[in-house]
Amino acid sequence: MDDKKEPKMEDPRFKIANREAIIGVALVVFNFLWWYGFAYGLGSGPVEEYSYILGLPAWFFYSCVLGLAVMIILVIIIVKGFLKEVSFEDDWGQKK
Amino acid sequence: MNTPVLMSLLIFIVLIFIIGFWSSRQMSRRQGSFLHEYFLGSRELGGFILAMTMVATYGSASSFLGGPGAAYTQGLGWVLLAMSQVATGYFVLLILGKKFAIMARKYDAVTLIDFLKKRYESKAVVLISAASIIIFLFSAMAAQWVGGAYLIESLTGLTYTSALFIFAVAVLIYVIIGGFRAVVVTDTVQGVVMFFGTIIILIGTIIAGGGITNIMNDLVAENPNLVTPFGHDGGLTPAYVSSFWILVGVGVVALPQVAVRAMSYKNAKAMHRALIVGTIVVGVIMLGMHLIGVFARPILPGLEVADQVMPLITMEVLPPWLAGIVLAAPLAAIMSTVDSLLLLVSSAVVKDVYINYIKPEATEKQVKRASFSVTAVLGVLVFALALSPPDLLIWLNLFAFGGLEAAFIWPLIFGLYWQRGNKWGALASMITGVTSYIIIHQFFPNPLGMHSVVLPILISFASYIIAVLLTDKHERQIAV
Numbered sequence A: 001m002d003d004k005k006e007p008k009m010e011d012p013r014f015k016i017a018n019r020e021a022i023i024g025v026a027l028v029v030f031n032f033l034w035w036y037g038f039a040y041g042l043g044s045g046p047v048e049e050y051s052y053i054l055g056l057p058a059w060f061f062y063s064c065v066l067g068l069a070v071m072i073i074l075v076i077i078i079v080k081g082f083l084k085e086v087s088f089e090d091d092w093g094q095k096k
Numbered sequence B: 001m002n003t004p005v006l007m008s009l010l011i012f013i014v015l016i017f018i019i020g021f022w023s024s025r026q027m028s029r030r031q032g033s034f035l036h037e038y039f040l041g042s043r044e045l046g047g048f049i050l051a052m053t054m055v056a057t058y059g060s061a062s063s064f065l066g067g068p069g070a071a072y073t074q075g076l077g078w079v080l081l082a083m084s085q086v087a088t089g090y091f092v093l094l095i096l097g098k099k100f101a102i103m104a105r106k107y108d109a110v111t112l113i114d115f116l117k118k119r120y121e122s123k124a125v126v127l128i129s130a131a132s133i134i135i136f137l138f139s140a141m142a143a144q145w146v147g148g149a150y151l152i153e154s155l156t157g158l159t160y161t162s163a164l165f166i167f168a169v170a171v172l173i174y175v176i177i178g179g180f181r182a183v184v185v186t187d188t189v190q191g192v193v194m195f196f197g198t199i200i201i202l203i204g205t206i207i208a209g210g211g212i213t214n215i216m217n218d219l220v221a222e223n224p225n226l227v228t229p230f231g232h233d234g235g236l237t238p239a240y241v242s243s244f245w246i247l248v249g250v251g252v253v254a255l256p257q258v259a260v261r262a263m264s265y266k267n268a269k270a271m272h273r274a275l276i277v278g279t280i281v282v283g284v285i286m287l288g289m290h291l292i293g294v295f296a297r298p299i300l301p302g303l304e305v306a307d308q309v310m311p312l313i314t315m316e317v318l319p320p321w322l323a324g325i326v327l328a329a330p331l332a333a334i335m336s337t338v339d340s341l342l343l344l345v346s347s348a349v350v351k352d353v354y355i356n357y358i359k360p361e362a363t364e365k366q367v368k369r370a371s372f373s374v375t376a377v378l379g380v381l382v383f384a385l386a387l388s389p390p391d392l393l394i395w396l397n398l399f400a401f402g403g404l405e406a407a408f409i410w411p412l413i414f415g416l417y418w419q420r421g422n423k424w425g426a427l428a429s430m431i432t433g434v435t436s437y438i439i440i441h442q443f444f445p446n447p448l449g450m451h452s453v454v455l456p457i458l459i460s461f462a463s464y465i466i467a468v469l470l471t472d473k474h475e476r477q478i479a480v
Helices: A012-043 A058-081 B003-029 B034-043 B047-058 B061-074 B076-107 B112-120 B123-156 B160-208 B212-222 B238-254 B268-299 B306-317 B320-358 B364-387 B391-417 B423-443 B454-479
Strands: none
Touching: A012 A058, A012 B076, A012 B238, A058 B076, A058 B268, B003 B123, B003 B160, B003 B320, B047 B076, B047 B160, B047 B268, B047 B320, B061 B076, B061 B268, B061 B306, B076 B112, B076 B238, B076 B268, B076 B391, B112 B123, B112 B320, B112 B391, B112 B423, B123 B160, B123 B306, B123 B320, B123 B364, B123 B391, B123 B423, B160 B268, B160 B306, B160 B320, B160 B364, B212 B268, B238 B391, B238 B454, B268 B306, B306 B320, B320 B364, B391 B423, B391 B454, B423 B454
8 A cells, every 4th residue: 555656645544544444354254254164064964963062052152152252352352462543633643 | 011110111211311411411511513512422432332332223123122033933043143243343443443533534524424425525426325314214213113112012001102102202302402422322321231131131031941951952842943053944044144244244334323433432542442342242232132032932932923022031031120121121222223313314414415505504503403303303204104104114124224235335445445436436336236236125035045235235346346447547637
């Protein structure tokens, strides 16, 4: 995103914003794969062969219950470790 | 119906009024512009409130009544489907994110349409957007009123008309007095009630069913399909269930009532906090509420109207006084959804059409009067419609969300992240998106086994890019 042809200078905050949007897409792709993989990977067999965890079918436990816990932890890690604080006001970067 | 239930409902509504008055006093003390304050709460939302207001807005009647009802019928497969909504907890804020917050401030935008107007500088874009919002959200809102009235009716034993009247008066007084800030503050109260209510009912249901293992055994004994991912008759295919990631997961970014919240927070810290709180709250509510629907099946077998499962199981497993408090939650969900939809439709009329094109020189006082009267008129209209909902309205409501997503998702996303994106792309994408959605929804529902919303979103994506590539050179020459 560093094309120099644009007459206006690219706002440095947008670089951060773009990066965070990509993180959002990556998170949702991961979430989907986890959800889909466990649900249909473990849940497609006959019901008699299901194993159960905490009383719930294993596919459901891994896909939905554990999946939710994993997503919550991931979001916390990303927020604490990867998101940057920026000011939303227009005078960003200029000394007042 | 028993008195404790009524008492806590009453207390809840009174509480809402108190918050409304308090918020409006805050508003009159503030010096800032009326428009900003009434429709946006002056961009001052903190993280916790931001998360809760997004959850409460999104968690409408469908997720508190319809969702558990479907889970009751379909079994765990529907809970799996519902879990696609967890993505909304983090996706909306990360995607729109800081860029939207910065741009909205730069453009001084108060609504989604403001943003599109400044970004594309096109009258046609504004008018099509306003029309989509007014038509789609108006009908979505009327259906919520019907839901709210049904709930009051089933709790109090009043007739439908009186129930609707009570509901309408409460909502209207509230919205007219308080504006956006009042709506968000109560959203927060309601979000909290929903969150803890879900947990309490879930625990109560598990105990009443004799433990999870016991419940699962009962379900397998009744119909083994209930514990598979494929629904009670094997009809939930992976393609269909997965396509809900578009409709109720990532597509939610484009809903105007959600997007407006993504421009109303105070600072980056608030957004970060909202990401965490939002993901936890949405996740727990979605998982919990739909599980309740499934778990209730052995306890309350053979319900005729599956949508009643939530109120019925609550009164079944909890002591009456607690049931009353907890049942305030679905009512809360419906009310806050209606509140914010009402606000949005009136902002589309007042801000986007009236100020933009009818009376640009309107004074603060005129704007204020217009906002109040439009909100009131809309409320009365919705009430009239909800009295005997016409078929068209129900039809419209069914695809209101999909239609809004097809209309707004690419103009919004490309508007933010693709500098070359222009008004031709936005127009092409909105027109093809909405048209193809209506055609597919009406004549070829669920093509390729996916929900009707999927193809229109792809079509509008392609239209945007093609239109931009075709007009890009021309637009740049004008710009230079």
